[in-house]
Amino acid sequence: MKDTEIKRLLAAHIFCIFSIILTTVVPSLFLENFSILGTHLTWLCICSACVASVNIILYIILKPNPSSKRSSLAQKATRFLKCCVYFFVSCLLFHGIIVLYGAPLIESVLETFLFAVLLSTFTTLHCLCMLGPNIQAWIRVFSKNGALSIWDNSLQITTVCSIVGAWLGAFPIPLDWERPWQVWPISCSLGATFGYVAGLIIAPLWIYWNRKQLTYKSR
Amino acid sequence: MRLRSGVFASCCLLVEALGVGLFLRGFFPLPVKSLPRRGARGDRPPEPPPPVSSNWTKIPAPLFKKIVIVLIDALRDDFVFGSKGRQFMPYTTELVERGTSHSFIAEAKAPTVTMPRIKALMTGSIPGFIDVIMNLNSPALLDDNLIWQAKTAGKRIIFYGDDTWVKLFPKHFVEYDGTSSFFVSDFKEVDDNVTRHLDTVLKREDWDILILHYLGLDHIGHLTGPNSPLVGPKLNEMDNIIKKIHTSLLSKEGELSLPDLLVICGDHGMSETGSHGGSSLEEVHTPLLLISSAFDRKSGPLKSLVLVQQTDLAVTLAIGLGLPISRNSIGNLILPVIEAKTMREQLRFLHLNGFQLSQLLQENVPAYEKDSGFEHFKIAEKSHGNWIKLYLEGNNSEVLINLGKKVLKQYLEALRILSSSLSKQVAQYDIYSMMVGTVIVLEVVLLLLLSIPKALSSGAEFEVPLSPPLCSLLFYLMCLMLCAVHVVVCTSAESLCYFCSISWLSALGVMMLISALFCIILSALGKMCTYPKVPAKNPAVSNSNWLELDVLIVAGTIGHVSSLCASSFIEEEHQTWYFLVNTLCLALCQEMCRHYFLVKECDLHQSSSTVKKSFEEVKEMAHYKNDSVDIPECDLKLGKIAPSAEILKGSEKWIGLASPWFILIFCRLLRSLNQTGVQWAHRPDFGHWLTSSDHQAELSILAAISLAMIFILVQRRCSLVSKIAMALGLLGVYSYRAAIGNVAFPWQQDSKDISKGIIEARFVYVFVLGIIFTGTKDLLKSQVISTDSSTKCLGLWDVYGGLVLLAALLFRPHNLPVLVFCLMIQAMITKYIWKPLNFDAAQITIMHYWFGQAFFYFQGNSNSIATVDISAGFVGLDNYVEIPAIFLTGFVTYTGPLLWAVHLLCYLSSEVSRNSAAVGHGCFCYALICSIPVAAYIVLVTGLRYHLFIWSVFSPKLLYDGVHVFITAGVCLFFTAMDQNHSRKIQD
Ligand SMILES: [Zn+2]
Ligand SMILES: [Zn+2]
DSSP, X not given: OHHHHHHHHHHXXXXXXXXXXXXXXXXXXXXXXXXXTTTHHHHHHHHHHHHHHHHHHHHHHHOSSOOSSOOOHHHHHHHHHHHHXXXXXXXXXXXXXXXXXXXXXXXXXXHHHHHHHHHHIIIIIHHHHHHOSOHHHHHHHHSTXXXXXXXXXXXXXXXXXXXXXXXXXXXXXXXXXXXXXXXXXXXXXXXXXXXXXXXXXXXXXXXXXXXXXXXXXXX | OXXXXXXXXXXXXXXXXXXXXXXXXXXXXXXXXXXXXXXXXXXXXXXXXXXXXXXXXXXXXXXXSOEEXXXXXXXXXXXXXXXXXXXXXXXXXXXXXXXXXXXXXXXXXXXXXXXXXXXHHHHOSOOOTTHHHHGGGOOOOOSOOHHXXXXXXXXXXXXXXXXXXXXXXXXXXXXXXXXXXXXXXXXXXXXXXXXXXXXXXXXXOSOSEEEEEEOHXXXXXXXXXXXXXXXXXXXXXXXXXXXXXXXHHHHHOOSSSOOOEEEEEESOOXXXXXXXXXOOHHHHEEEEEEXXXXXXXXXXXXXXXXXXXXXXXXXXXXHHHTOOOOTTOOOOOOGGGGTXXXXXXXXXXXXXXXXXXXXXXXXXXXXXXXXXXHHHHHHHHHHHHHHHHHHHTTOOSHHHHHHHHHHHHHHHHHHHHHHXXXXXXTOOOOHXXXXXXXXXXXXXXXHXXXXXXXXXXXXXXXXXXXXXXXXXXXXXXXXXXXXXXXXXXXXXXXXXXXXXXSOHHHHHHHHHHHHHHHHHHHHXXXXXHHSOHHHHHHHHHHHHTOOHHHHHHHHHHHHHHHHTTSHHHHHTHHHHHHHHHHHHXXXXXXXXXXXXHHHHHHXXXXXXXXXXXXXXXXXHHHHHHOTTSOHHHHHHHXXXXXXXXXXXXXXXXXXXXXXXXXXXXXXXXXXXXXXXXXXXXXXXXXXXXXXXXXXXXXXHXXXXXXXXXXXXXXXXXXXXXXXXXXXXXXXXXXXXXXXXXXXXXXXXXXXXXOOXXXXXXXXXXXXXXXXXXXXXXXXXXXXXXXXXXXXXXXXXXXXXHHHHHHHHHHSOGGGHHHHXXXXXXXXXXXXXIIHHHOOOHXXXXXXXXXXXXXXXXXXXXXXXXXXXXXXXXXXXXXXXXXXXXXXXXXXXXXXXXXXXXXXXXXXXXXXXXXXXXXXXXXXHHHHHHHHHHHHHHHHHHHHTTTOTTIIIIXXXXXXXXXXXXXXXXXXXXXXXXXXXXXXXXXXX
């Protein structure tokens, strides 16, 4: 049971990684002058959209946390709307935090916001897919020993990795190397992406190594 | 010997301060090795001997009759050559483009501060970095220099302007009038004082050199920056002065006499914020204009400007006046000045310059003969000899001209290489003193690190293993060995170490200290190894249970220390601290969420299982925090929390959850108040907006509101007497600022006579001293008569209030919000975050330290000397008095860290009832967290001492860090004094 779950997790993560690799390669076939550094904003949009859609599709196919009771269409619609609102709020929250960290308030608003969207895609959207718009569940998952399944564990790991990646990505900005990737927000968004990918790789491995210790309480 | 952690930490810091002092003394050697002055005409070489001997052995005749030097402080190159010059300096622009002039950009070397630059201009050498420190207290210049040479040669020199010159060259001027440069807010009178003499002096004939040093532009820069509306009129004033001098010189020039020379230069530039001291292009590039009827008339607008060194002026003027070149000069003759002369004279001048440079090289470099500059010079000298042979034979053909040009080129190349290899020589380090200092500092830090487990235990005591090592053989052997090394090093050839020059007894003391520390470390290590079981288990347990906050603290400290390797990270160190403090706030926010929501959970589901679960969690949390916190206390806490959850649900919880966000927002606001650093320093910030003259009303309102807020925030904790004194003192601060013209009274519209505000400032000083005195009295009372701790707390808060009032007086008015936010964050963080979260003293200390560092940069400081606000040293003083000025400047620079440290002490002593060792732990942690970066940085700077940016980036930071260590040592002593009192009470 557990091994098959881990395999499913691994497959899902490989899909996500694959989608990110595709976003860096495919658009250059269709768009002229496309490069991650040159047209960074386009890449940010494409990458967010792609990761989001892959996540949603995977959620629909895999259903990691199947809800016990069937819900009507109206309930589903409200759930979906709630998810959208949550996502938007998280984008704004990330934007706010980034500005608090010192990003300029007025200039390059678009860059900052798109970076916030990317971060939300890597973290909030993932959570929304797994847990739904349920704050209590979020608090549970992100408090100590709150994970109830390997999906929760992988969620913890990828989320923390993306945020730490973005955090570390800010370090090269003050250096005076004058490289193109030191421009705001390229190093941070690349850092977040690398962190996310690393999280996707680390999560199945970590769960695999620790599969003996991981005992989940039944719900 | 058993020592409490506080005492132990203070002792360690004192020893470390000694080590840092030794290191600094070695790193910034006072005078660079230079040749002594030599009187008269000792070392003037004849023309290089051709096969037949030359008949020209005496010094060439002067080129100019009179020289007028107009030095405009902080004159940036674009003020003359840029659009500003075109707009405001029409006469000078005309001279540059169509007059008989040569214009250059003269490059100044860091530090771009007035006194070292004057030295560079007049001696032609690059003064050492330590001259910055001497800038406040300039002693007479003893090196060979142009002014001295001129005076010895019987020239009459007149000087008007910055009195730094008068101090540097005492008794050199036949007539002088010095103006003090310390009242930075005055930019009119300083210049009028210079100009008023001009008319009479220009009419007279009894002088040879006239030096005018105008300070107004520099003061305008410091006040309002290079783009302020005041700059234009000032430049125009300077233009008129130049016009006056030039026309007067022209009108006197006769056909027969030599022409006169007018030199216009700046000592340094001005950064985009208006300060100077660093090495950005704006600070380094100054214009240099040489105007004389001897030069060819220019035609048309100037193309590209030639870059020369500031040090080139001294040698050029020496040649121009027919004086010997200063012996320590590393400058090159500016060739266009002598272009009109015959080839023989030109070569003669270049030879003199080259000869002087090669002599200086011989004195400084043992293997000078291998230096490529020296080789070039020898070759050029030889071909010069050949050229003279041809010349004396009467050969006047094309060959002679071409050969002459070739020799000229060879000379120029040789001079260039000689100069560059000499300027590399400037950085000479006293490695031995540096090593001794480093060893002491490293040993202290190692000792501190080794004592962490013991010193942070609940006993807060550290057993210093003193007697066994002191009796051991190793100690004596090491002492002997070190003494032997000392003797060998100090008797070896021509060592100029500072450490060798101190008396034998103190050197022996230092040696014994080093070996004792070493032995103590060894025995402490041995102790840890012999009982590995007990300490080894505890870290293992706590390792797995580390909070995110602990991880952040450790990672942040390591990250900060490692970031010091990169010069950009040092320039932008404020970014590191802002980033860390922000992350800290977010981590605190997460802690708050965890704290309140876990409680909430156990409140919601009253079922026994969840209560048990959260009970366990709380227990666990208690474990992470400190192993020493005993469980019963935790039980108590939980018991308290569970019933009072209803109340907790109320406002306090939400304020608590929101307060990290408020702190984040405050930090963001402060960050945009002062842009510091290098890369983003030119960005607009509130500070500049407020200080510009158009926004005086806004600044006044802001200052008034800030002062009111300061009163509200501080008065809560003070005694009644201090409250009243505080209110009056803050009113005094406002009237002081109004008196010196920073802010305006609403009812005082027209009469604007700016005074120095001495009475007002002294009025405030009285209250500061009064409040601190009240506080000290309370402290002493609590020490002598052991009353309850409330008296002590009151006393501490009074001292704190006094320091806040002093800071309010000394801070520039636009910086007052920094003080307000500092107080607000402190109040918020103690009340809503630390009270509920129950951190231990070590964590709180480190967080305080981080905030203190962030506030150091919030108040506009940076790691460059330029941002030190020296004007604070003159608040309430009639003229420069050394001790108070240094104290006030130091205080205002380190206000942020100091206020946070004192606040830490206040907080910890109020926590004594909870954890009796809190103050000791705090003191120890504070000492540790301050010493680690300093020790790492000292090692790093030693390694990077030949780095390109060593003088512009690394050295200022080293100075800041060094001073920080001394201040920390003081703070820790204060901590210990407070702790002593407490421990005695416990014994009672
Ligand atoms: Zn100056
Ligand atoms: Zn200045």
